Amino acid sequence: MTIQSRMKNLSPKSQSAKRVRPVRSSRAKTSAFARRLLNAWRDLQLPFLQTTVVVAVSGGADSTTLLLALDELIAAREMQIHLIVAHLDHGLRPQSKADAEWVAKLAGKLGHQTRIGRVNVGKRAKTTRDNLEQAARQARYEFLLKTARTANAELILTAHTLDDQAETILLRLLRGAGAEGLTGIDPVRPLVTQTVSLRERLSGRDLAEPNSAHHSTSSDLLLARPLLTWARRAETEAYCRLRKIDYRSDPMNDDEHFARVRVRKQLLPLMASFNGKVVEALARTAELLRDDLSVLNQQAGLLLLEATAGHKGETKVPSLNVSVLADAPAAVRRRALRQWLSQGRGDLRRIELLHIVGIEKLLLGDKGGRVAELPGGARVVRKQKRLELIVKRRPNSAGEQSENVR
Amino acid sequence: MTIQSRMKNLSPKSQSAKRVRPVRSSRAKTSAFARRLLNAWRDLQLPFLQTTVVVAVSGGADSTTLLLALDELIAAREMQIHLIVAHLDHGLRPQSKADAEWVAKLAGKLGHQTRIGRVNVGKRAKTTRDNLEQAARQARYEFLLKTARTANAELILTAHTLDDQAETILLRLLRGAGAEGLTGIDPVRPLVTQTVSLRERLSGRDLAEPNSAHHSTSSDLLLARPLLTWARRAETEAYCRLRKIDYRSDPMNDDEHFARVRVRKQLLPLMASFNGKVVEALARTAELLRDDLSVLNQQAGLLLLEATAGHKGETKVPSLNVSVLADAPAAVRRRALRQWLSQGRGDLRRIELLHIVGIEKLLLGDKGGRVAELPGGARVVRKQKRLELIVKRRPNSAGEQSENVR
Numbered sequence: 077m078t079i080q081s082r083m084k085n086l087s088p089k090s091q092s093a094k095r096v097r098p099v100r101s102s103r104a105k106t107s108a109f110a111r112r113l114l115n116a117w118r119d120l121q122l123p124f125l126q127t128t129v130v131v132a133v134s135g136g137a138d139s140t141t142l143l144l145a146l147d148e149l150i151a152a153r154e155m156q157i158h159l160i161v162a163h164l165d166h167g168l169r170p171q172s173k174a175d176a177e178w179v180a181k182l183a184g185k186l187g188h189q190t191r192i193g194r195v196n197v198g199k200r201a202k203t204t205r206d207n208l209e210q211a212a213r214q215a216r217y218e219f220l221l222k223t224a225r226t227a228n229a230e231l232i233l234t235a236h237t238l239d240d241q242a243e244t245i246l247l248r249l250l251r252g253a254g255a256e257g258l259t260g261i262d263p264v265r266p267l268v269t270q271t272v273s274l275r276e277r278l279s280g281r282d283l284a285e286p287n288s289a290h291h292s293t294s295s296d297l298l299l300a301r302p303l304l305t306w307a308r309r310a311e312t313e314a315y316c317r318l319r320k321i322d323y324r325s326d327p328m329n330d331d332e333h334f335a336r337v338r339v340r341k342q343l344l345p346l347m348a349s350f351n352g353k354v355v356e357a358l359a360r361t362a363e364l365l366r367d368d369l370s371v372l373n374q375q376a377g378l379l380l381l382e383a384t385a386g387h388k389g390e391t392k393v394p395s396l397n398v399s400v401l402a403d404a405p406a407a408v409r410r411r412a413l414r415q416w417l418s419q420g421r422g423d424l425r426r427i428e429l430l431h432i433v434g435i436e437k438l439l440l441g442d443k444g445g446r447v448a449e450l451p452g453g454a455r456v457v458r459k460q461k462r463l464e465l466i467v468k469r470r471p472n473s474a475g476e477q478s479e480n481v482r
Numbered sequence: 483m484t485i486q487s488r489m490k491n492l493s494p495k496s497q498s499a500k501r502v503r504p505v506r507s508s509r510a511k512t513s514a515f516a517r518r519l520l521n522a523w524r525d526l527q528l529p530f531l532q533t534t535v536v537v538a539v540s541g542g543a544d545s546t547t548l549l550l551a552l553d554e555l556i557a558a559r560e561m562q563i564h565l566i567v568a569h570l571d572h573g574l575r576p577q578s579k580a581d582a583e584w585v586a587k588l589a590g591k592l593g594h595q596t597r598i599g600r601v602n603v604g605k606r607a608k609t610t611r612d613n614l615e616q617a618a619r620q621a622r623y624e625f626l627l628k629t630a631r632t633a634n635a636e637l638i639l640t641a642h643t644l645d646d647q648a649e650t651i652l653l654r655l656l657r658g659a660g661a662e663g664l665t666g667i668d669p670v671r672p673l674v675t676q677t678v679s680l681r682e683r684l685s686g687r688d689l690a691e692p693n694s695a696h697h698s699t700s701s702d703l704l705l706a707r708p709l710l711t712w713a714r715r716a717e718t719e720a721y722c723r724l725r726k727i728d729y730r731s732d733p734m735n736d737d738e739h740f741a742r743v744r745v746r747k748q749l750l751p752l753m754a755s756f757n758g759k760v761v762e763a764l765a766r767t768a769e770l771l772r773d774d775l776s777v778l779n780q781q782a783g784l785l786l787l788e789a790t791a792g793h794k795g796e797t798k799v800p801s802l803n804v805s806v807l808a809d810a811p812a813a814v815r816r817r818a819l820r821q822w823l824s825q826g827r828g829d830l831r832r833i834e835l836l837h838i839v840g841i842e843k844l845l846l847g848d849k850g851g852r853v854a855e856l857p858g859g860a861r862v863v864r865k866q867k868r869l870e871l872i873v874k875r876r877p878n879s880a881g882e883q884s885e886n887v888r
Contacts, residue, residue, distance in 0.1 A: 250756045252763030254770035255661065335756055346752055350656045350741055357658025364660035364835075367813035371781065372774055405780075407773035429770075 109141070109307075109315045110148040116302045117155070120264050128158045128229040130191075132220055133183070135163070135175045135324035139235035140182070141312035142303055144319055146233075147186050160227050164193040164219045166212050175324050182321070191227075193219040209334075221267065224297055236261050236301040239309040242355040243339045245362055250335075254429070255369050260362040264300040305359065376411035379404050383412065387462075393420040395462040402439045409436070417450070420465040426451035438463060515547070515713075515721045516554040522708045523561070526670050534564045534635040536597075538626055539589070541569070541581045541730035545641035546588070547718035548709055550725055552639075553592050566633050570599040570625045572618050581730050588727070597633075599625040615740075627673065630703055642667050642707040645715040648761040649745045651768055656741075660835070661775050666768040670706040711765065782817035785810050789818065793868075799826040801868040808845045815842070823856070826871040832857035844869060 106114075117124075131146065133139040149155050161183035165176040176192050183190040201211035220232050241260045248257035303312070316323045332338050347354040383401055387394035393416060401409050410432050418424050427450065434448040438458040448456040453468040512520075523530075537552065539545040555561050567589035571582040582598050589596040607617035626638050647666045654663035709718070722729045738744050753760040789807055793800035799822060807815050816838050824830050833856065840854040844864040854862045859874040 249655070249767065250753060250760060250763065252759075252766040254767065255774055258664075258767070338756070343752060343756075346749060347656060350744065350749075353658075354656055357656060360658040360835075361655065361660060361664070364813075367811065367816075368661055368774060368778055371811045371813045372777060375777065375781075405773065405777045407770075407777045410773075429766075 106148050106152045106154065107145070107315070107318070109311065109318075110145040110152075110154075112306060113142075113145045113302055114149055114154055116306055117149075119305070120300055120302060122231065122264070122298075122300055122302065123157070124155045126156060127231060128160060128227050129231045129233060130160045130162050130220055130224045130227065130229045131233040132216070132235070133161050133163055133179050134326070135179045135182075136235075136326060136329075137312045137316050137323045138237050138240075138303065138307075138309065140321060140323040141307075141315045142233065142235040143183070143186070143188075144321065145315065147188070159188040160223065160229065161188050161190045162193070162220055162223045163190070164195060164216050166195060166197045166215065168197055168208070168212070169327070171324075178324055189227075191223045193223070195219070221297075230297060232267070232297065232299045234299070234301050235312075236304045237307045237309050237312060238304065238355050238359055239340070239344075241304055241362060242344060242358040243336055245358045246339050246343060247335060255365045255372070258362060259366045259369060260359075261301060261304060262299075262366075263302075263304045264298055267297045267299050305363075308355065372407060373411055373415075375408045376415055379408050380412040380415055389464065391420075391464050392467055393465050395459070395464045398439050398458070398461050398463060401463070406436075416465065417454070420467050421450070421452065421454050435463070512554050512558045512560065513551070513721070513724070515717065515724075516551040516558075516560075518712060519548075519551045519708055520555055520560055522712055523555075525711070526706055526708060528637065528670070528704075528706055528708065529563070530561045532562060533637060534566060534633050535637045535639060536566045536568050536626060536630045536633065536635045537639040538622070538641070539567050539569050539585050540732070541585045541588075542641075542732060542735075543718045543722050543729045544643050544646075544709065544713075544715065546727060546729045547713075547721045548639065548641040549589070549592070549594075550727065551721065553594070565594040566629065566635065567594050567596045568599070568626055568629045569596070570601060570622050572601060572603045572621065574603055574614070574618070575733070577730075581732075584730055595633075597629045599629070601625070627703075636703060638673070638703065638705045640705070640707050641718075642710045643713045643715050643718060644710065644761050644765055645746070645750075647710055647768060648750060648764040649742055651764045652745050652749060653741060661771045661778070664768060665772045665775060666765075667707060667710055668705075668772075669708075669710045670704055673703045673705050711769075714761065778813060779817055779821075781814045782821055785814050786818040786821055795870070797826075797870050798873055799871050801865070801870045804845050804864070804867050804869060807869070812842075822871065823860070826873050827856070827858065827860050841869070 129146075131139075131143055133143050143159075143161060146155075146157075146159060150157065150159070161179065163176050163179040165172045176194075180190045180192055195215045197208060197212045197215055200206075200215060201208050204211060204214070206214065223229070224232050244260040245258055248260070251257070313323075328334065328337075330337065330341075332341065344355065351357055379400070380396075383396040384394035385400075386397055389395055396416065401412070404412070410429075413432050413435055414424060414427065417427055421427075431448070431450055435456050438446050438448055438456060444458050444460045446458045450456065455466050457464045457466060535552075537545075537549055539549050549565075549567060552561075552563075552565060556563065556565070567585065569582050569585040571578045582600075586596045586598055601621045603614060603618045603621055606612075606621060607614050610617060610620070612620065629635070630638050651664055651666040654666070657663070719729075734740065734743075736743065736747075738747065750761065757763055785806070786802075789802040790800035791806075792803055795801055802822065807818070810818070816835075819838050819841055820830060820833065823833055827833075837854070837856055841862050844852050844854055844862060850864050850866045852864045856862065861872050863870045863872060
């Protein structure tokens with residue numbers, strides 16, 4: 077893993093002054109876990125100095141470990157960052173208030189600032205018609221984003237582990253996902269908080285978004301998971317025991333009504349009987365596919381730029397040239413269409429392969445006037461030699477997919 | 483599935499006269515299974531007229547069904563092809579001779595030619611140091627190829643089903659494969675039987691090989707799996723019962739010492755408890771990744787062409803420009819290196835990601851004289867600004883990977 081991420085960029089990169097690691101204090105004695113976190117931090121090119129970092133802490137073993145290990149590195153002067161511990165009380169379980177108090181107390185004891193939020197996820201889910209898991213994830217994301225904005229932070233951390241990555245990949249695989257799904261959770265990605273025009277986006281360094289592993293410098297806020305590429309859940313639990321911290325347990329993590337819990341408790345153990353390193357193997361697959369995607373998304377961006385040439389009219393996003401799209405390989409055309417929809421709708425929520433295939437059907441033949449309906453009220457119309465996207469509702473203000481934020 | 487494969491090529495394609503389907507006889511009454519086979523045949527653009535086709539028949543439910551359904555379609559004049567039934571007796575089980583006789587008898591009764599081969603796989607495995615499964619697959623492939631050459635056939639068929647595809651994808655996933663592995667078995671691919679020069683290959687339509695879903699016209703022999711994209715194993719068994727054919731059973735198919743059997747009997751049933759259509763979902767993933775790969779391999783071909791510019795010297799394949807490779811995205815560079823190795827060595831057997839990463843390390847820095855050793859005695863040498871491939875042994879005469887042939 078380390079070799080691969082180090083090998084990826086073979087051209088030397090200039091490092092900003094902020095990213096140079098401070099000289100390690102010789103007095104500090106850091107744990108093996110914290111030293112591995114430090115390596116991952118460096119691999120992800122996260123900032124070492126004079127920066128405010130929001131760390132999401134639920135109180136479970138993973139996030140408690142992330143907080144404690146960061147605290148170790150700060151104490152050892154391996155990094156000079158200002159931590160803000162963020163916890164959202166979802167109000168879904170009787171014990172949730174106690175969890176929030178536990179996190180606040182731990183953070184206080186360590187001497188870090190705390191932000192506790194409270195939300196009624198049940199009520200929210202009814203309004204947005206999302207399921208509870210989706211609504212909770214969306215609420216967490218908004219809370220973290222707001223916390224980061226208020227504190228002028230440039231980095232948000234979540235404590236996803238290698239196990240979370242493997243579970244996510246398998247859940248996607250069970251649904252028949254393509255490469256995007258199988259890359260699982262991104263180790264680091266920019267949080268795009270304002271909608272930019274298609275041409276602006278295509279002309280800049282954002283070409284490879286939204287799936288590039290390499291974060292763009294044009295975003296001022298990053299979401300990173302510094303445990304994702306290496307830490308096993310058993311290791312975070314062991315670390316908490318080592319530190320004598322009695323982390324909180326969420327009973328939903330044992331509830332086999334959730335597919336994710338069954339993946340964890342049934343599917344992964346069976347797969348481990350074939351290959352004891354299956355979790356690492358799945359993560360390697362995800363990393364290889366992420367490399368592939370950065371190339372394909374860049375190609376798709378170029379195709380989209382080519383297809384928008386000759387646009388006239390008043391639609392929010394430029395119309396597309398039918399024959400440019402029809403001549404492109406399916407793998408590139410479909411991603412170009414997704415980028416176009418993402419710009420026009422604000423996100424890709426509920427857009428499935430069948431919708432993309434529906435748009436592709438409009439490319440066949442010469443007849444105009446045909447329509448492909450999309451979830452949420454948008455529609456794509458074939459007008460002679462061009463495709464137009466008609467969006468009714470306002471796009472999501474954050475311009476951000478809710479996926480992968482917990 | 484059908485929509486997707488129909489949508490893939492949106493530009494109209496010229497069909498050769500040979501591929502036009504003959505008018506269906508109104509008297510014929512074909513089974514639903516045979517009609518679905520006919521649809522798949524059309525989707526894969528396989529020839530309908532005046533062609534000799536070698537069909538591999540082990541005597542199991544899948545291959546017996548393929549033979550019988552093809553026979554139905556020939557009898558119904560849906561296709562006018564000349565079948566040669568090929569069976570290789572691997573000599574691994576006491577019943578294998580009886581299997582061969584059973585296949586010969588069935589083929590004779592149907593009025594098709596039969597070619598029975600015999601091989602000592604155990605002895606062969608000792609010589610080649612492959613395991614039994616690999617040696618058997620390689621022996622089958624060679625037998626089918628020889629049979630096709632002798633009969634002047636342009637098509638070889640195997641009876642891999644959707645279940646075989648799902649099992650293959652999962653076995654690859656368990657090893658942490660990249661996109662190449664996860665595309666599983668190719669529905670159709672050319673059998674490249676002679677080594678062409680790198681430049682010849684790059685300049686022609688073979689650019690997207692070896693993983694393109696679209697077969698190249700430059701090869702005169704195709705390997706196709708017309709059951710792969712749609713037929714479930716349970717359907718082939720049902721079809722045999724319908725035709726009152728008591729197909730042969732291979733006890734190795736129930737031997738849980740084989741990982742493939744455990745995938746079939748344990749892993750897939752557990753995954754089906756999450757998604758009853760998991761086999762279809764895995765096949766969809768494979769199809770999406772195959773589309774991605776055809777683009778990436780084409781990019782890799784272009785990169786390789788660019789990297790060979792400025793070559794001087796006497797190596798079998800041109801040397802490569804270090805900085806051209808170093809500047810390319812990892813996903814394209816690694817595939818370009820694989821194509822280069824495949825040309826120089828004749829195949830990619832035993833080449834793993836770690837070997838490619840080893841070659842990538844030679845791209846770092848300015849120092850020449852460094853070497854990356856490869857399995858089978860080949861080595862890559864950094865000489866100043868270029869990489870040279872030094873091959874000791876003669877490449878495999880067939881120039882063909884043994885994967886996916888059973």
